[in-house]
Amino acid sequence: MKTVSRVLAAAAAAMIIATPMAMGAGKYRTPEQHNWSFNGPFGQYDRQAVQRGYQVYQQVCAACHGIKHLSIRHLGMPGGPFEYLEINGERTRFPNPNDNPAVVAIAEDLFPIEDIDDIGDVIERPRRPSDPFPYPYANEAQGRAANGGAYPPDLSVIVKGRHYGANYIRSLLMGYDQEVPEDVDVRPGNYYNPYMPGMLIAMPPVLMDDMVEYADGTPATIEQMANDVTYFLAWAADPHMESRKSMGFMVMGYLFILALLLYASYRKIWSRVKH
């Protein structure tokens, strides 16, 4: 018994000594927790933030990252950022994204798309809401060649695809201003970012204060843009979250009422039986 407790004590002491050493040897940082509007069982997306985030994606990230699982019309789908528009001071809902003026304008602003005309000739025409977003590269090799060998991943489901999800993306985007520790060797084409596993990232710092001019006048600080683009990417990765949560709530309510009814009938059915 004594040896067991001695071994345990030694192991505990080793852990206490080893922990700071492990940290010194360079462990990437846990992302900061952010208070997202969609946290919790009733949380919903902040539509204004998702709209601003789309603007950041389009003006900054789209140069290098695609969102291939989304079509333009998704922006106007139920639960999407442009489902409701403010027209002459009135909130108007557009049930069909193809008739939604904001979504149509977004589509027409993007690069034209290749199509074929009535006689089979290849033409370029303006995009429509039913089209996909343009992809920045023709193929992966081109993407790597343009980025010093690193491939910018598709961002449509990145929030689901990374540990710590939205908190990670936000911290990563804001994490370029940290002092480089002495034991980290930053080679050309890499940047120090303590939130990236490995702490070196081939993506340059892309956000700078006031680099976008928000349509709603919000000051575009780095943190604001990081928050907003993460809202957009969180919505993109899970556009049906809101309806799923309200469905879950209705199911719980239904089960609760059913449980009450079952209990009442149980009492009634067994009321004349002596226990």
Ligand code: HEC
């Ligand atoms: C100049 C091109 C460029 C731009 C602009 C750019 N990125 Fe990147 N991004 C990259 C490259 C290259 C990588 C791959 C980095 C690596 O593997 O080291 C990357 C990786 C990422 C990753 C994945 C990190 C990981 O965990 O693997 C995320 C998330 C990301 N970018 C988000 C964004 C967002 C959001 C924006 C817009 C605010 C943006 N990027 C703008 C080039 C870019």
